């Protein structure tokens with residue numbers, strides 16, 4: 001019986017932004033995320049009698065161009081583990097199309113876990129995190145639930161995620177606000193490259209991440225949602241400052257993104273505890289408590305053209 005591997009997506013509170021090794025996806029800094037329960041990928045892989053992999057995403061067969069990244073990943077994995085089998089991969093993204101989450105984190109974490117199952121590699125969670133990282137950096141963190149830190153390391157064996165608290169008892173919710181579902185013009189890979197190479201602030205980013213990682217871990221230990229939110233928002237804004245200070249400058253923000261940032265700042269003035277974080281795209285994620293997120297939702301309903309999805313804290317890899 002082929003088992004299904006399920007991986008949930010995660011939102012970085014301390015962002016991964018910049019690689020020191022493109023091929024291995026080794027980051028310049030640690031990063032720290034929260035795994036979310038609403039958005040996940042289910043993947044099965046079956047060995048087939050063929051010298052080509054066959055990839056289905058959401059029940060449709062991917063053409064050569066679209067399956068290239070996954071096939072390259074499988075080729076590297078075969079080389080690394082010394083097997084030659086090819087696969088029929090079936091991957092379903094349970095990410096509401098309105099959620100605006102990139103699926104590469106849950107996608108590569110589920111794929112790594114599925115290959116481990118099918119080939120009976122018996123990988124430890126650390127090895128699984130490394131294998132997921134080889135597909136997409138942020139996928140390294142989706143092996144675990146709750147709060148997770150990805151230790152940057154400096155080679156393929158020592159760059160992996162570790163759990164900080166997989167089942168935190170904390171009233172933290174994430175509201176995903178979608179302003180645009182179109183594919184982004186500048187991929188995270190290119191955005192990172194441009195930031196590292198041309199932003200004069202990149203060396204400061206490396207220092208900032210190191211101090212904010214220590215601070216947010218303390219805030220997590222204290223279950224201090226306000227502090228977690230403050231640090232996450234500052235870290236996200238600092239990441240986006242790297243795109244604005246790149247040469248030539250670019251931004252993932254759209255007018256609606258900025259409108260929501262202003263709204264959240266105003267709501268804080270009114271005493272509502274809410275903070276924003278934004279990845280390599282225009283959509284906004286709002287951190288708060290169950291109560292404050294309910295309040296934020298009522299204000300967002302007054303904005304046109306936005307959809308929202310609430311998520312809570314999610315699990316690590318599951319098999320069934």
Ligand code: PMV
Nearest residue numbers: 012015016137138188279280
């Ligand atoms: O893992 P990638 O290549 O999709 O990059 C993720 C980059 C951010 O989402 C912006 C930050 C992060 O740490 O997830």
